[in-house]
Amino acid sequence: MNAMTEVTTAGETRQADPVRQMEFEERMVGALNEAALMLMLSLGHRSGLLDALAAAGPVDSVGLAEAAGLQERYVREWLGAMTVAHVVELDAGSGRYRLPAEHAALLTRTGDANLAAMAQYIPLLGAVEDDVLACFRDGGGVPYHRYGRFHEVMAEDSGQTVLPALTDHILPLVPGLTDRLRAGIEVLDIGCGRGLALMQMAAAFPDSAFTGLDLSADAISWAQAEALRRDLHNLRFEIRDLRDFDVTAPEAEFDLVTTFDAIHDQARPLAMLRGIRRALAPDGVYLAQDVNGSGHHHGDRDHPLGTLLYTVSCMHCMSVSLAQGGEGLGAMWGREMAQRHFREAGFGQVETHELPHDSQNAYYVCRP
Ligand SMILES: C[S@@+](CC[C@H](N)C(=O)[O-])C[C@H]1O[C@@H](n2cnc3c(N)ncnc32)[C@H](O)[C@@H]1O
Incomplete structure (x- = not known):
């Protein structure tokens, strides 16, 4: 991002404040990531992956795919999104993934409030x-x-x-x-x-x-x-x-x-x-x-x-x-x-x- 950007709004040309612009850019990039996360949470909810991961404990993509009855290649890519979003934890040595209890409480059918169910509104x-x-x-x-x-x-x-x-x-x-x-x-x-x-x-x-x-x-x-x-x-x-x-x-x-x-x-x-x-x-x-x-x-x-x-x-x-x-x-x-x-x-x-x-x-x- 350039340090100084000129913008014309309502017919007036102004310098955008670079600090405010950078903060807003960070927020928008974060929003893109979070919006994508909602799509993956919706899929995780509907496919049963979030529930299966919570129930299975530390598990690799093959084990999770078997537990959920789903295609491993898709499960692995979903796990990638969940891991980089810091929703799922990965032990890089063993290649096993886990859903921390605090996250499971908010993203599975066993918790009090399942926010993954609410995520379905975004694709809907x-x-x-x-x-x-x-x-x-x-x-x-x-x-x-x-x-x-x-x-x-x-x-x-x-x-x-x-x-x-x-x-x-x-x-x-x-x-x-x-x-x-x-x-x-x-x-x-x-x-x-x-x-x-x-x-x-x-x-x-x-x-x-x-x-x-x-x-x-x-x-x-x-x-x-x-x-x-x-x-x-x-x-x-x-x-x-x-x-x-x-x-x-x-x-x-x-x-x-x-x-x-x-x-x-x-x-x-x-x-x-x-x-x-x-x-x-x-x-x-x-x-x-x-x-x-x-x-x-x-x-x-x-x-x-x-x-x-x-x-x-x-x-x-x-x-x-x-x-x-x-x-x-x-x-x-x-x-x-x-x-x-x-x-x-x-x-x-x-x-x-x-x-x-x-x-x-x-x-x-x-x-x-
Ligand atoms: C936001 S939903 C709430 C549904 C339900 N009360 C619930 O809490 O799950 C609003 C409901 O109003 C119904 N609705 C909308 N327009 C209607 C109409 N003209 N006559 C009867 N029901 C209508 C919709 O089909 C929908 O089920």
Whole structure:
């Protein structure tokens, strides 16, 4: 890099500060490496290599390929990327690789938080880059079916953020709710995807009845098959387009309505919320989890997942809504706008909570 670079911005020629330029260059080169690492982590997760390496202990590429049932040449190249990224340790003398326990805790299916599962979002979004680029030029959006594995990855994601906290942290946000669920109430989950949260509740509260609605036929048929496999009979799933839920929602039928990460990417979020209000019994409660942003670019600069969330929003959440002729709110719509939407939909009481396990989302308890 030259010590002094002249750049022209907004018609003005300036000298770039060489120190700041060098620091930025280092950061960008680092980002290239880290972005590549995400692709390799996604492959390591999907192929089972990360789990196999953690289970096998120090092992060479042949042993790891055998343990994972994969082609050695590919496994060896993957190990190269993992080693130079300092994710995997290599004993050069024996040619054996190991995944340190601290890394295994964050990158395998046995740990509490599997960040390798989250890495799958990068290739998932990369696969629709051409579609999104076309939208930048021509407008419109990218329909859900273009995101091949979206519902599978989303279910793994909420399997980590929602499921482990559901009984002990999320449901107790509503005082007395667990007792009501035990006694038996009607529950509706909107935009349920593959329905894992409902399945967990249906198993825990056999006297309550659970309904899941979602636009995706693939996600709903997966959920129906999985509910059968788990022998859950207090649970039903339905393919349903909720664009007109404000007029099609049943009246006062449900005691609890939930949405997990399922407002901001709807075509007509306010219409859906009005439908939820209408579907609630007079003493019912609506519990919503949605992305916790400030609603302002400047306010999100220190958000720990800001770049990821704006990227997911641009390449998925906003785009799938626009593809349905919707508003395209985007994932970073923010707490204040969420609260305004709940009130406009007819909720008189709106509480906002944050939970320590989930820095990405806010939780809202809304009552008529
Ligand atoms: C971000 S995902 C969340 C899925 C699930 N709640 C979870 O946490 O795993 C949003 C869901 O909203 C659904 N959805 C989007 N537009 C919809 C519409 N118009 N009608 C019904 N569901 C819709 C999608 O299919 C998707 O499953």
